[in-house]
Amino acid sequence: MDEHGPLCVGIDPHGSLLGDWGLPDDATGLREFSLRVMDAVAGRVAAVKPQAAFFERHGSAGLAVLEEVVAAGRATGTLVVVDAKRGDIGSTMGAYADAYLSDGSPLAGDALTVSPYLGFGSLGPAVELALATGRGLFALCLTSNPEGAEVQHARTADGVTVAAAVAARAAALNEGASPLGSVGLVVGATIGDAARATGVDLAAVNGPLLAPGVGAQGAGARELAAVFGDARRQVLASSSRGVLRAGPEVGALRDAAGRAAAEAAAALR
Numbered sequence: 001m002d003e004h005g006p007l008c009v010g011i012d013p014h015g016s017l018l019g020d021w022g023l024p025d026d027a028t029g030l031r032e033f034s035l036r037v038m039d040a041v042a043g044r045v046a047a048v049k050p051q052a053a054f055f056e057r058h059g060s061a062g063l064a065v066l067e068e069v070v071a072a073g074r075a076t077g078t079l080v081v082v083d084a085k086r087g088d089i090g091s092t093m094g095a096y097a098d099a100y101l102s103d104g105s106p107l108a109g110d111a112l113t114v115s116p117y118l119g120f121g122s123l124g125p126a127v128e129l130a131l132a133t134g135r136g137l138f139a140l141c142l143t144s145n146p147e148g149a150e151v152q153h154a155r156t157a158d159g160v161t162v163a164a165a166v167a168a169r170a171a172a173l174n175e176g177a178s179p180l181g182s183v184g185l186v187v188g189a190t191i192g193d194a195a196r197a198t199g200v201d202l203a204a205v206n207g208p209l210l211a212p213g214v215g216a217q218g219a220g221a222r223e224l225a226a227v228f229g230d231a232r233r234q235v236l237a238s239s240s241r242g243v244l245r246a247g248p249e250v251g252a253l254r255d256a257a258g259r260a261a262a263e264a265a266a267a268l269r
């Protein structure tokens with residue numbers, strides 16, 4: 001983030017985007033699209049975030065492409081956040097952790113998005129493996145979609161909001177870490193004043209904050225600065241379609257990512 005600006009480029013190969021790029025909506029189109037994005041931005045941005053669903057929809061051939069994206073990140077020293085939003089009962093979570101967080105797994109990037117909505121404690125096996133292997137997690141806290149509020153703004157029996165309870169669990173895991181701990185949160189750049197309204201203390205999390213919603217979902221510099229306030233130096237802004245729509249030319253993609261990174265850096269300075 002210090003070197004390239006606080007931007008994560010989302011790799012979301014929607015079928016419609018493949019079409020816009022003149023590519024077939026199959027695993028060969030997916031591969032061309034994804035590797036072209038890596039060609040354009042690897043080594044030039046803080047991180048990339050392949051969205052697993054767009055690879056899974058092409059079956060095993062699609063997952064093989066996701067493995068290639070992870071390998072390309074490793075080869076170029078570009079951090080890869082695998083956006084698979086996994087979350088399950090602890091015993092099954094262990095298997096997801098093996099797939100996405102263990103050394104030697106072809107699907108293991110540098111971090112994984114996880115859902116704490118089966119109870120934060122159910123993520124235990126992922127937390128343990130991430131910490132043991134030097135990887136990170138981003139737990140969904142205040143998501144960018146409007147429907148998220150019905151769960152995340154609800155109050156637990158203790159009277160705190162679900163989102164604040166998630167943030168407190170991450171903060172406890174990151175206590176004492178410097179400069180930031182390995183258990184980050186997902187906080188959408190589109191949430192307005194929801195962090196304040198739900199009692200989530202973003203700065204106290206002491207972990208990175210992945211902020212999707214930039215670009216296609218309408219958030220820009222103003223929203224980033226307003227949502228994150230004092231926690232802005234922890235923020236990794238994430239944009240997928242906002243950058244990908246500039247394709248298919250590698251140079252145009254690179255320029256779009258550079259502009260988005262500069263904008264995020266200015267907003268979060």
Ligand SMILES: O=C(O)c1cc(=O)[nH]c(=O)n1[C@@H]1O[C@H](COP(=O)(O)O)[C@@H](O)[C@H]1O
Pocket residue numbers: 010012051083085113142143144145186187188212213214215216217238239240241242
């Ligand atoms: O975890 C995420 O990345 C995520 C969380 C969230 O609250 N909102 C959100 O949009 N995302 C993901 O971020 C990406 C946003 O894509 P664009 O709207 O095209 O920039 C998608 O891959 C979403 O799945």
